[in-house]
Amino acid sequence: MKRILFALILFTGLAWNGPLWAETPLTLMLDWFPNVDHLPIYVAQEKGFFDEQGLAVEILSPSDTADALKLAAAGKVDLAVSYEPQTVMAAARGIDVRVVGRLIEHPLTTLLYLKSSGFTKPADLSGKTIGYTVPGLMDVLMDAFAKVNGIENYRLVNVGFSIVPALSAGRVDAVMGPFKTYETVTMAAEGLEAGFFELEKWGIPDYDELVFICGAETLSREKKRITAFVKAVARGIEVIEASPEAALAAYFQAVPDADRKVETAAFRLTRPYYAKRQVCDPERWQTFADFALKHGLIERPVAVAPLLPALDAD
Structure with a gap:
């Protein structure tokens, strides 16, 4: 009877609490205040795609425009939205960051x-x-x-x-x-x-405008959850492609204070730029890194391959 009672208590506890991952939220810092550039993230949240992956995601806004990469690299947040040029510059300074997915795949x-x-x-x-x-x-x-x-x-x-x-x-x-x-x-x-x-x-190579980054140590510790996050965001982008109006409605539900007129117009312009795949192109990244060295954005060469780990999230 004691064994049966213990099994029932254990089963009830697991059923009540859900996936263990959800107990500690994965923290994501945006690059800017919430706007339609981030719409796939909010679609994933509102449509339950994070929940289906066993994730709780806490979305944070930066107090300063340069905060996100710094905090992610230092492990103060799990993930951040950053920019390809910023990531290359950080790598040139010896900051150990990793690019785990994409949000916007061409320059804006x-x-x-x-x-x-x-x-x-x-x-x-x-x-x-x-x-x-x-x-x-x-x-x-x-x-x-x-x-x-x-x-x-x-x-x-x-x-x-x-x-x-x-x-x-x-x-x-x-x-x-x-x-x-x-x-x-x-x-x-x-x-x-x-x-x-x-x-x-006007002379700047094509690059990924917005990417998801994390610190190298964070990726080592949280690879499964980060892979799950990227998969959920990819599904959010699929919703945008299939049902743009439903995707926009989900965004407004998540960000009720957004200016609907402005954000709707911005969404129409942004929609073609959401990343079709989550995998970064190493050749394109290396082209930008070489340009950055030639024109003084960075002071030492950057080999981009270590920045772009394979997550099998696409």
Whole structure:
């Protein structure tokens, strides 16, 4: 009887508590405040794809635009949304990070300005004040972009999250870092017409705009849960492809304070860029890393293969 009673208590406890993974949430820090760039994550959350993988996921917003990679590399959060250029730069500094999946598979970053400024080519920004969004990334990327495109004697200013106010108030003439699928829409909502230079059309190699990263130690410890997370996000992207309106509705349910008009317009522009596969292309990453070395984004060569572990999550 004691054995039967113990078995019943054990079974009840397991049935009540569910998967052991769910007891400790997997922490994910975004690169920015929640927006439609992150929509596949919220679809996975709202549609129960994380639950089906036995995961509880805690989604965090950064207090500063440079926080996510730093905290993930230090093991303070399990995962972070980061950028391919930022990841390559971190690797060049000896920071032991790993790329475990993709969110946006082509560049969205632009050098953004008010169309009324009349700029027609990047060199028109010589002698101007240029803002940037992510310290240690967009300022460095701006320097490389300037070298490639002949922008001289410019002054850099960190504008952080305050992109549109900095432009509309005339504090800066342009900003490096805004997305062509998002800030252009927020500007339009305020009656401002955006102009922008797309990086990949002005000398910067194609790259993965948003990726999921973690520290090397975290991956070693949490590989199963991280693989499960990436699989759930991939399913979220499948929902976007099959039922975009349902995906957007799930996002608004998860982020009820979002501006529906702005986010809906941004979603239509962003939808073609969500990653079709979670596996990164090593050749494309190496091309960017070699460009980064040549143009001074990094000071020493980076072999990208160790950054891109195989997770079997695609």
